[in-house]
Structure formats: C-alpha cells, structure tokens
Amino acid sequence: MNAQDVKHAARLFARGLSRFQVVNMFTTRELRQRYRRSTLGPFWVTVSMAVWIGTLAFVLGRVFDADTNKLLPFISVSIILWTFLATSLNEACMAYASNEDYIKTINLPITIYVYRVAWANAIIAAHNFIVYIAVAILFSFIWNVRFLDVILGLSLFVLNCLWMMFILALLCVRFRDTQSVVASVLQVMFYLTPIIWMPSYVTVHKRLFIDFNPLYYLFEVARAPLLGQPLSSTAVIVTIIAAMLGWTLTLLLYARWAKRIPFWV
C-alpha cells in the first residue's frame, strides 16, 4: 500500500457520493418495494415508532419512578437515533453481499452500496422525525432548539456512523460471522448506553461505564441539541476525534482491500 492507493481510496468515497442519483434510485426502489400496496407506506414506521416510544416511556417511567416530562422527550430522541444507528450498522454488514449481482456485472464505485444503506435509513429516520417534532411541540422544548447545534450534532453522528458502516461492510464480506457479532454487540450496547434510561439514574461512582463508552458521547452530541439543551464540548471533541480516527482507519483499510471486494462477495 502506498500514497497512490490511499488517494485512490479517497476518490472511491467521493465517486460514490457523486453518483448520488444511482444511490437514490436503488433506495427509492427498495423502499417502494417494501411498502408496495400499503396505504400508509413508510409512515407505518412512524406509527410503530410512536407506539414503541409511548410504551417505553410509560413502563420505564413507572419502573424508574421517573418524571415522564423528562423521560419521554429523552427516549423519543434516543430511540430515533438508535434506530438509525443500529439498522444502518446491521444492514451495512450485508451491503456488499446482498449486491453481489451488481458488483459482478457493473463497475460502479463500490462505496455506492454502503451509501445506499445509509440513505435508506436516513429516509426512514426522516419519517420518524415526525414523532420527534410532535413530542417537541407537546413538551414545548421546540423553542429552545438551536438549529446550528442540531446540524453540528447530527453531522458528527452521521459522520461517525458512516465510517463504522464502511468498515463493517468490508469486514463482513470477508468474514461472514462478523454480522452475528455486530448484532449481539449492538444489543448489549442498547442497554449499556443511556438510551432508554437517563445518565442521571446512575450514581456518580458508577458512572465509569458511561464515561468510557464512546457511544454515550455519540448519542449525547446529537441528542442534546435536539432536546434544546446546550452541546457538551466533551461530546463534540470526543466525536470529532472518533470521526478522524475512524475515517483514517477506513481509508487505510479500503486502500488495501477495496479491490478484493468483488472476489469476496
């Protein structure tokens, strides 16, 4: 591997983005297929999301004896973010394997297949966002939301999700077992990370597993602005560093192995 390979890999990511029309075509076809002949279509996702969030807030509010006014908005945002992250990472594992036909017949930038997964999940997240807006109005924190912070937070969130997706896609196409590992790890992280419970529920000396959990910062950086709370500088710094390290690793891995993907699928 030399500088040329790294440059080539960087171009691979750019070329995938520049063929956004293709990404979008794949995605809209897939979503249309999924919701064919359904009246509500993708809004079924929104409905089930609302039901899930409502149930969680109701049950957990009683279990933790917590203030629903705080817990419900927190859970709404967390679950929407989590759904995007978990589905994206899980589906990224199959990104190359499930596009074998295309990979072996047409020479498209290989990154398209991962962008495609991300874009499909972004569209679904946009549908789920309706739940967030309803909650934000209902609990009247929408007026505290600062638009620029939201953009910054969500960008850092997505930027980090993307490199994880690219690495997982590459790993899974070579080592098929990775997919099952990813699914289990995600399940564990769902409970370990403050998603359906708030960090304040944990006493200070037990906070270690929050403080050393990178996912906590990833959620914090996107969640706080959406809840109309100030951005924590720690979360911003941690996620920026994570993005830089993650993308460097991704670039190096793709520089070395991207060419082998058609052989592995």
Added chain:
Amino acid sequence: MNIIKLENVSIHFTLYDAAARSLIHTVGSRTVGPPPRTVGRKVVVTALDNVSFAIEEGERVALIGPNGSGKSTLLQVIAGIYTPNNGTVDVRGIVSPLFNSMLGINLDLTGLENIRDRAILFEIPRSQVSQHIAEMTEICGLGEYLDLPVRSYSTGMRARLAFALNLLLKPDVFLIDEWIGFVDYAFSQVAEQRMIDLANESRVIVMASHNEEILERVCTRGILLRAGRVEYDGDALEALRRYYRRSGRQGELTS
C-alpha cells in the same frame, strides 16, 4: 491503437470456506476448469493464468472455450470488475457492463421506468434519455406494454426489454457474455441485426460466444481459452474449429 491491453494477467480466487477443502477432490477430478490447489490452508482456483493480448481499434474478438476456461472472468477483468492479482490491464473508453440477463429489471416498474433507471445507472444525460426511449420502443417492439409493469410481460417480452436495456449505452468497448439465447427466435433476427449494428458502431467488441453464425458475421478474431490460458489466438472460425476438435466434435461447427 490498442484499446485493450492485458499483460501477464492472472486472477486467483481464494475459497475460504472450510468445505472448500473437501470440495477440491471432487472438483479436481474433473477436467472442465483449471484444477484448484491448496495454498497453506486455503483453496485457490486460478481463473486466468498469465494472459496477455492486445486488442486494437476495430477488432471484433470472440472468446471461445469450455465452461470454466475463464471467458467470463476475462470479460469481468476488461470491465474493470476484478483487479488482477498479477499483471496489468489497460482499457480505453467507455466499457459496457456485462448485463446479460434480467439483472436490474424491477418487475413492479413499467418498462419505461426500467429504461429510465438503467439510464441513471449508465450515466446517460437526461436530455438523451427520451431519444433513447423512442429508439428502444422501436427496437424491442413492446409498444404500449412499455407503460405496464414488467410483471405482466411474457418471458419473451422480458427478454426483449432486457435486450433493449443492454443497448442503452453506446460503449467504445462492447462486452457480451452470451445473451442471444434469451431472445425468442422471431425477435432474434432483429436482435442479431441490432447487435451487428452496434458492433460496427463500437470501437472494440469482445464476446463470449460459440454461435457460429454470429462469429462468422461479426468476429475478426478468436481467442481460445483453456484452463485460464490462451491456447490459440487468431482467426475466429479456426479458434472454434480447434475448440470443437479438442472437445471431440469432429468437423461439425454448428452449435
């Protein structure tokens, strides 16, 4: 001018499954493809072994050889899908993809929608698409069916659509991996003529085909592959003749 140039190109497929190791005995005893071998704990199949040739502007090349001889892999290398393990590949101009079947055709979409999707895939500017659509309506003769979902098409109609879609791109390097068999006979004469037209328009054509008639009408050169190696490179019909001689079909050239 060389449009395609391959130098010492080798492609090795590594089979990682544990089952592959036991498979080697079964596959290895057959003669179709190159025999797999074990490297350390892995099973390696050499699909192309040190292949070199150059194709100049205007040449129409037929790839001939038994199953597993490396025809498809070679086309995939030219299409830029596989990067060789060894050797270099140099291809100039727009290369057609290897669409040869129903891949990418969405049954729930209409024929027209499928054409538009394919145009996006091939990066054909919007302004050219409607012109292509008109042209293709004519080629595939599907008429009003183009406004209906492909699901409602008969097999023959689907084949026509697939054929028309394949012609959407006007490539410099036209790669064909045996597709004429998909089309019913009545259509196949139209298809054949259109293919010959396109062959004349493109700068280079490389096809994996044993169809004697097509070979005679289109190809100027034949490359006979066996076990991933070039066994003969020269006249197209001579290549076919040698292929049949080796596979025990005396004299008979009709496939």
